[in-house]
Structures are given as C-alpha cells and as structure tokens.
Amino acid sequence: MRREPDEVPAERARLLAASARLADQESPDLNRVREVNRRYRALLPDVTVACSPATGAPVTWPIDVFGLDGMFWDYESPVRRPSSTRPPDWLAMTGAMRLAEPVEHPPFAVVPGPEVPFVVPRVLGSPGVRAVIAAVPVxxxxxxxxxxxxxxxxxxxLVNLWGTNTYPKYRESGGGGWDWAVPRVADYDFELSPWLxxxxxxWLDATSLRSGTSGCPFVDLPGRRRITVIRNGQxxxxxxxxxxGAG
Known part of the structure; x- marks a missing residue:
C-alpha cells in the first residue's frame, strides 16, 4: 500500500520498533521478521541520486532519508530494494555524509562514508566512465x-554500494551477483575540481545535470577525509x- 509522504515517518517508527522487539527475542518468528522488512522496504522513498550522463534521464534509488537508525543503513545486513530506474550503463553508487548532532546509535554498524564527497580514481579513470554527484540529505x-x-x-x-559492505555486479545478459572492496581513503580522491x-x-543541480566547477557546491568542502563508522555507541x-563484515 502506497502511503502519503506525511504518513511515512510514523509508519517507519512503528516498523523500527517492531524490528527491535523481534531482534531482542531468542527465537523470533521469521515470518514476522520478513513481513516487517517487506513493509520497511516498501516505504523507502525513491530519491533522485543522478541523471544518466548518456540520456539525461533521472536515476532514483530507494533510500531511508529519515535517519541512520533505519535498517537501510545496516552495514552488514541492509534492508533495501533495488532501483527501478537503474540504466544499463550504471556501475556503482557510493557516498559521503557529514553528521550532525545528535547522532543515531542503532544496534548495528553504520558506515555512511567520509565527511567530504570523493571519487574513486580506479573506476572514474577508466575509459568511458563518468560519475554524477548529488546532495542527499538524511x-x-x-x-x-x-x-x-x-x-x-x-x-x-568497483566500489561498495553506499552504506554497505558489498556491491552488485550486473551482466548485460541479465542476472548478476555480488562482490566487495575494502574501503580505504588511500583509494579515494577528495579533490573534485580536476574531475569536474x-x-x-x-553534478546535479536540483534535477539538472551540470558540468564544470562554476557554481558547483561540492568543491572544497570542510570535513574529515576519513571513513565514518558508527558502532557500539561510538x-x-x-x-x-x-x-x-566483508568490507
């Protein structure tokens, strides 16, 4: 059932509470766990994360933009659904995040990335590969x-999907699998101007694809160039x- 946007936070809170109660049980009802996860996946809003450099078509991804305590952000066992607008030439999506107090401390590890956006040269430097950066408040x-x-x-x-320890591998013939990469800041480039x-x-300006550094709000941002890890209350x-986990 599709919910109105103003109903989503309350339903999300109910599902997170139900998930926490199930996690506290010694032998939780697996059917109930699956049902809670199914309902949680269904309410994730489709967020515009890019436009295709080839066609200009918007690319959306279902993301929990309400907070880092949602199961979407569980680093080892994320509860997600795939993008329905991923174009055939999509390769990967990573991300960064500057935290604001108070920070959520869920019972699982959360790895939202460094405090500054970055690119991965081994991927972006490959022939024919381009990337798009977009603001995604959470x-x-x-x-x-x-x-x-x-x-x-x-x-x-490639690079792990934002907030997880694996990345999907898609085949042109259909299907695919999963692989993983160890996150290391030594593999990242935070100097975006040359790439721009x-x-x-x-870069995405609202829903318009832009190029070059002029007017780009993502250049030379302050923040730690380290991987943020939230776990065990720290x-x-x-x-x-x-x-x-794997990554």
Missing part, C-alpha cells in the same frame, strides 16, 4: 551520493575499515 545529516556510469572496466574492482573540469564528473573516523 535526517539532520548532509549526504552526497556519487553514481558511476559507463562500460564495465576490465579487471577493475575534465567532464568526467558531473563514532570513529578511520583510514580503512575491513574488520566488520
């Missing part, structure tokens, strides 16, 4: 999604993060 926090498009780079490991000026990196800023 609750009180400031987030940015960076989506990559183009031909699949040969022999190049080269045309390899584009917020850490790490150079790499390989000790929790």
């Amino acid at each position: 609750g009180r926090h400031t987030g940015w999604a960076v989506s990559y498009f183009g031909p699949r780079p040969e022999g190049v490991r 000026d080269s045309g390899k990196l584009l 917020v850490q800023h790490l150079a790499s993060f390989a000790g929790h």
